[in-house]
Amino acid sequence: MRKKIIAGNWKMNKVISEAEQFLNEVKTSIPSSDQVDSVVCAPFLSLPALVEQAKGTDVKIAAQNMHYEENGAFTGEVSPVMLQDLGVDYVVLGHSERREMFNETDESVNKKVKAAFDHNITPIVCVGETLTQRDANETKPHVEKQVKAALEGLSEQQVKETVIAYEPIWAIGTGKTASSEDANEVCAHIREVVKTTVSEDVANEVRIQYGGSVKPANVDELLAQSDIDGALVGGASLEPESFLKLVEAGKHE
């Protein structure tokens, strides 16, 4: 039985005081990490305060990106060494917004995934198709290519620990959710890809999230699907009450 993982991706929202207030409001109500993994993915500036506040609680903290190099002449970037030093648990890599707007490629995502493991940070790797690709029946081959590229060169243990987030781009921030069955079909395909490229054992353990307009009203149905092990949530993770409902839903399944 795979433990569910619910991650709230705040994207470019909340100043530090707002982030602190959010964590103060949720931290005592977060379910035990024996039941569900609850993750807050925050902008870099809020990470030090959040990591500090999350100590001794069941909230895990994630960055939303990082560079793959440990240090050097990369103006404006944040390295895995810096995130490890801070005590960050997870990092979101290859989000479609970064692929679309910040030149993230399959190759850089793979380098970042490896760098994350080198620094004891668990990667949440995002994959997903555009509406054009979906309409052209290219969803599965496209997602398969992204998954294979992201996991290239990892050990079996590392693949097992990787969290894969399937996010159809047309469903992000649009209010349009993939139907639970469609979302599950792609997540099941991703598991099949892991099975054929790595092993059945790893495929059975790797956790696959769905993301794209997940909210308290639809999370139960999505999490009830056979191959959906959690959610990566944008808009509906910004309010404490809504986030708590989402992590509670992860506990039930």
Ligand SMILES: O=C[C@H](O)COP(=O)(O)O
């Ligand atoms: O990382 C989160 C996803 O991009 C989903 O965002 P959304 O829940 O606002 O659609």
